[in-house]
Amino acid sequence: MQYLIAVSIAALFLAGLSPSLRAASEKCHIGDASRCLTTPGCHWDYNKRGCYEGQAPKQDACAAHEDPNICNTNKTLNCGWNEEAKKCQTKSG
Numbered sequence: 001m002q003y004l005i006a007v008s009i010a011a012l013f014l015a016g017l018s019p020s021l022r023a024a025s026e027k028c029h030i031g032d033a034s035r036c037l038t039t040p041g042c043h044w045d046y047n048k049r050g051c052y053e054g055q056a057p058k059q060d061a062c063a064a065h066e067d068p069n070i071c072n073t074n075k076t077l078n079c080g081w082n083e084e085a086k087k088c089q090t091k092s093g
Contacts, residue, residue: 036051039051068081077090
């Protein structure tokens with residue numbers, strides 16, 4: 001009977017320990033964008049809707065504008081509408 005109790009306690013201890021060990025290797029496996037962004041070494045990918053390890057890929061700041069009129073009036077970021085690509089991009093030069 002004592003052996004069964006000791007085995008049960010050991011099993012519960014190991015079961016409680018395994019999520020913390022797994023969390024160390026999968027620290028960016030988070031489904032919440034705000035928690036992901038506050039975790040060092042993780043970034044949130046809005047297109048894939050997930051948290052990934054490492055730095056976020058560089059993105060053109062003007063790409064957020066989807067309307068040509070808004071894009072062309074943004075002088076702060078030096079944005080311009082690209083007709084061929086049908087998207088807003090930072091003007092070169």
